[in-house]
Amino acid sequence: MRKRIYSVDVGGTSIKYGVFDSKKKLLKAWSVPTDVAIGSEAILEAIATEIKNDCEDVSQLFGVGLGFPGTVNEGIVIKAPNLNWEMVDVKAALTRLLGEKVVIAVENDANLAALGEYRSSSIDSDAMVLFTLGTGIGGGIVLNGKLWRGHNGLAAEIGHLDIGMFDFVCGCGETSCFETVASATGIKRLATMYIDNKRFNTSIETVYSAKQIFDAAKTGDKLALHVVDKAALAIAKATRMIALVLNPDTVLIGGGVSEAGSFLIERIEENYQALNRGIQIPVSFQTASLGNQAGLYGGYEAVKDYG
Amino acid sequence: MRKRIYSVDVGGTSIKYGVFDSKKKLLKAWSVPTDVAIGSEAILEAIATEIKNDCEDVSQLFGVGLGFPGTVNEGIVIKAPNLNWEMVDVKAALTRLLGEKVVIAVENDANLAALGEYRSSSIDSDAMVLFTLGTGIGGGIVLNGKLWRGHNGLAAEIGHLDIGMFDFVCGCGETSCFETVASATGIKRLATMYIDNKRFNTSIETVYSAKQIFDAAKTGDKLALHVVDKAALAIAKATRMIALVLNPDTVLIGGGVSEAGSFLIERIEENYQALNRGIQIPVSFQTASLGNQAGLYGGYEAVKDYG
Numbered sequence: 001m002r003k004r005i006y007s008v009d010v011g012g013t014s015i016k017y018g019v020f021d022s023k024k025k026l027l028k029a030w031s032v033p034t035d036v037a038i039g040s041e042a043i044l045e046a047i048a049t050e051i052k053n054d055c056e057d058v059s060q061l062f063g064v065g066l067g068f069p070g071t072v073n074e075g076i077v078i079k080a081p082n083l084n085w086e087m088v089d090v091k092a093a094l095t096r097l098l099g100e101k102v103v104i105a106v107e108n109d110a111n112l113a114a115l116g117e118y119r120s121s122s123i124d125s126d127a128m129v130l131f132t133l134g135t136g137i138g139g140g141i142v143l144n145g146k147l148w149r150g151h152n153g154l155a156a157e158i159g160h161l162d163i164g165m166f167d168f169v170c171g172c173g174e175t176s177c178f179e180t181v182a183s184a185t186g187i188k189r190l191a192t193m194y195i196d197n198k199r200f201n202t203s204i205e206t207v208y209s210a211k212q213i214f215d216a217a218k219t220g221d222k223l224a225l226h227v228v229d230k231a232a233l234a235i236a237k238a239t240r241m242i243a244l245v246l247n248p249d250t251v252l253i254g255g256g257v258s259e260a261g262s263f264l265i266e267r268i269e270e271n272y273q274a275l276n277r278g279i280q281i282p283v284s285f286q287t288a289s290l291g292n293q294a295g296l297y298g299g300y301e302a303v304k305d306y307g
Numbered sequence: 308m309r310k311r312i313y314s315v316d317v318g319g320t321s322i323k324y325g326v327f328d329s330k331k332k333l334l335k336a337w338s339v340p341t342d343v344a345i346g347s348e349a350i351l352e353a354i355a356t357e358i359k360n361d362c363e364d365v366s367q368l369f370g371v372g373l374g375f376p377g378t379v380n381e382g383i384v385i386k387a388p389n390l391n392w393e394m395v396d397v398k399a400a401l402t403r404l405l406g407e408k409v410v411i412a413v414e415n416d417a418n419l420a421a422l423g424e425y426r427s428s429s430i431d432s433d434a435m436v437l438f439t440l441g442t443g444i445g446g447g448i449v450l451n452g453k454l455w456r457g458h459n460g461l462a463a464e465i466g467h468l469d470i471g472m473f474d475f476v477c478g479c480g481e482t483s484c485f486e487t488v489a490s491a492t493g494i495k496r497l498a499t500m501y502i503d504n505k506r507f508n509t510s511i512e513t514v515y516s517a518k519q520i521f522d523a524a525k526t527g528d529k530l531a532l533h534v535v536d537k538a539a540l541a542i543a544k545a546t547r548m549i550a551l552v553l554n555p556d557t558v559l560i561g562g563g564v565s566e567a568g569s570f571l572i573e574r575i576e577e578n579y580q581a582l583n584r585g586i587q588i589p590v591s592f593q594t595a596s597l598g599n600q601a602g603l604y605g606g607y608e609a610v611k612d613y614g
Contacts, residue, residue: 071586125458126458127457127458141552143450143455148450148553149554150434150553150554150555151432151433151434151554151555151556152554152556152588152589153554154550154551154554154586154588155552155553155554156551156552156554157551157554157586157588158551158552160551160585160586161548161551161552162547162548164471170585172584172585172586173584173585174584174585177585240469241468241469241548241552242552243461244461244464244465244467244468245448245462245463245465245468245548245549245552245553246455246457246462246552246553247456247457247458247459247460247461247462247464248457248458249458249459277479277480277481278467278477278479278480278481278484279378279461279464279467279479281459281461281464282459
């Protein structure tokens with residue numbers, strides 16, 4: 001009987017692997033650096049080889065769930081800028097490499113993280129949105145327990161909502177995108193800008209991480225507190241737009257930035273309440289619980305949904 | 308056998324009625340002025356009486372679908388500012404007045420219009436959003452053929468998206484709401500503002516309707532063309548936000564303003580294409596087809612879904 005489910009979270013710097021038994025027990029997780037330069041075909045072959053080597057008996061393989069940092073539709077990675085991929089038919093390639101009997105589920109990585117968080121947490125939600133605040137900002141939407149992908153797999157591209165703050169240029173080419181402010185990159189950019197401005201007293205001389213800014217804010221550093229408040233305002237603004245469209249009950253804050261925990265959540269809530277006037281839409285903000293394994297759990301769930 | 312379905316679209320100035328047979332044939336439609344002053348209880352009694360008088364044999368009554376201009380959740384009108392209603396349990400009242408066997412479906416009016424348009428049109432859509440551009444702006448979302456109400460019945464409150472244009476004060480108390488620019492009221496307000504500014508040549512002396520502005524624009528009136536372009540930009544901006552969240556395939560333009568037809572749609576498309584950069588999300592804009600009967604058809608569909 002085929003029991004093993006593999007989950008593969010493909011990023012620009014590393015490829016994370018996880019192997020699950022049929023009861024969703026994560027048996028093992030590991031990662032391998034990504035060699036973007038070798039191209040999509042060689043990367044997919046390397047993934048298939050990694051799985052075959054780990055699995056030993058391929059007849060045990062039930063399915064593989066894969067997440068990619070980009071737009072994905074019906075098994076095809078439409079565009080993944082950090083990988084330099086365009087129109088790569090991942091499902092066809094892995095079906096060829098692993099056999100027709102293996103279920104292949106391909107999704108956007110933030111979508112998988114949302115699905116993983118939703119199914120593994122105690123959240124009782126009929127409409128949940130995950131914000132993945134990392135290098136950029138990804139999003140995932142789970143409605144009535146199922147992933148909402150949108151018509152072209154482009155739902156929850158929330159990192160590119162125009163929040164009308166600062167006019168920084170985004171990786172997508174546009175300005176004022178949500179992710180230019182509230183991602184880890186955005187938080188570092190803001191802190192650097194305020195240091196250069198000399199507008200606030202601060203103990204920070206050089207900015208090297210978002211965590212450093214949160215740690216300084218927690219000790220009362222004025223500049224760091226200002227940066228955290230701007231990021232929280234950006235998150236509140238994006239949430240307000242999403243609330244008026246979808247009316248979710250829960251916004252889950254995940255990704256590296258969410259490690260700031262309740263310190264960040266409280267500031268998001270304050271900013272959201274200040275914007276939540278006129279038509280008032282309640283939203284519960286919570287921190288995600290699976291950390292960087294959310295995508296792996298999501299890959300397991302996607303295989304179960306597809307299979 | 309119970310076959311008749313009544314649909315009631317309750318507005319601040321009139322209450323529209325429709326009666327359908329079990330095959331969705333609209334047998335009759337009529338309307339009665341709304342006497343807001345008599346209060347919710349008397350209005351609901353008047354609705355029940357109107358239906359009973361029309362129906363003659365109440366044992367023929369299968370269900371009643373009702374739309375209200377406000378927030379609705381689980382049979383209760385939470386808030387309808389134009390009616391001065393708050394927390395009115397419509398479902399309980401009508402069940403008492405018409406009997407337990409009659410299916411009572413209560414929804415936001417724009418939600419019903421979206422459902423009516425979706426089910427009655429030839430649109431092949433897995434994610435459709437209706438913009439009802441009338442006195443205000445309402446919205447309705449149909450995902451995989453079903454109404455998406457959100458966790459509190461507050462989904463698609465798109466009239467209150469902050470589009471960052473003009474800073475007009477909205478009926479909700481906030482500024483820059485979408486409906487302050489692109490509703491019929493907004494279009495009249497804009498035209499009046501530009502006439503007062505004397506910035507454009509125009510044949511218009513007094514503004515009395517949105518239709519007047521569109522008619523003037525179609526004849527090349529510079530001021531009217533500028534107003535139409537601003538409204539189209541506002542619609543494009545709201546659509547861009549919705550597209551990044553939901554990735555719908557279709558945005559249906561309904562309500563009185565949509566009578567401008569392809570003249571408006573073309574300008575919306577141009578403005579949307581100008582904003583649809585970076586992450587590009589295709590959206591098909593179409594005019595709604597049921598006019599002011601969309602809500603009546605939606606009431607029929609809601610009863611069918613509930614019953």
